[in-house]
Amino acid sequence: MPFDTAQAGWQASTWEFLVRLAANDGSATHCHVARLAAADAVTRNLSDAVHAICAIHGHPPGLAGDAITAAVQPDAADWLDEIAQAFAGERAWIARLAAAAGPLPSTPGQAETEAALIGERHTLEMLARSDRRGCATGAAAALVLDWIAIRAVLERAADRFAVEIPVCRLPIEAETATTVAMLGSTPATERAITFGAQQLLAQHRGLWSLLEARASAREA
Template sequence: MRQPGFAGLIDTYGSDAVPYVQLMGEDLSQLSGADIADIVHFLCVLHGRHPGVIDHAATKTVDDAAREWLIQATDGFAAERALLTKLTVAAGPISGVSLDDQSNAAVLGQRKALDMLSQSERAGCAIGAAIALVADWHCIRHILEQIALRIGVEARASILPNVEQTAALSEDLAATPALERALNFGAEQLLNQHRGLWQLLEARRNMRLSR
């Protein structure tokens, strides 16, 4: 059976399909300052450290078709990490939502899972995760740009590969059914971690609202 296409994976499992992200829409006015701080803080915990998913994938991928994309993606995500750091500082510290708040530990666990995924020896797995990160980041970047406007931080235009380039690379690399399965596995696992993060952020917001 043929695996679902790259676009289908992003549409089904990407951040755009998450209820909390859909709730934000084009307007973050319904989010509190604490909600905003949560978003940038935990995204920074997950993706703000170097080396990250794309950097690890670059050391695991020897395919010529991926080389130019990886160079652009590595440089582009370095700029995204810098933006995340600026937003995190400007948004201020997060606050606990319960006496036994394990949120930070949970996201550190997610980061460890992504480190393992992006260093996998299974051919196609690491680059699949990197491809999914770049594709999904375009949705996340839109949210970060809105946050930047709200808290007065300049957000320069992203220099990551665009969605079309990224989808084309995924198709080029899926030369065999085994490689396609590995690419999709890496992508799905990355997107699962993003969905888990959004669910955590929504739960924290709901806990604050219920007080």
């Protein structure tokens, strides 16, 4: 197989792998997300989720902004900037949701929860600032993919707490697919992209499992 053909194959496969990864291991597959996005979601569970998402993704500059500052992959700067600008709007919306949701629901183990959320945010910051070329962009691509499911929860909360739902300005899937194919220009970069994506999704799944445990503790 000619080198150019092989290169095109692995670049395309990088995006296809991320899509499969999000479909199999993303937020949409977690049972607690399904419960939160449902019309009969428990209000205090929605409130808990909004505050947790705010704790992880509600602080500027966010994952994309940190990746831009690190500048490990300069050719990703325009795409990352588009994500960063979109997330500025998402953060403002999440802040309004958190205010409308009121205080955190009383839950056993609050100190441990706060420590876990700080740890998750720190992990995302480390991914964004990684000097491994492709790691931050893989995490950013996974965030764009996974935000669809997370936004479904936020939109359910917005309906419940009477907060207007803004238009999502994140890059469309076709744009992200093209960008990821361009950025994964070598097998080493491809591996870093997939690693960053896997780690981002793992952090999100950890978040939903934590929120599920908190919901069970409140019911007990």
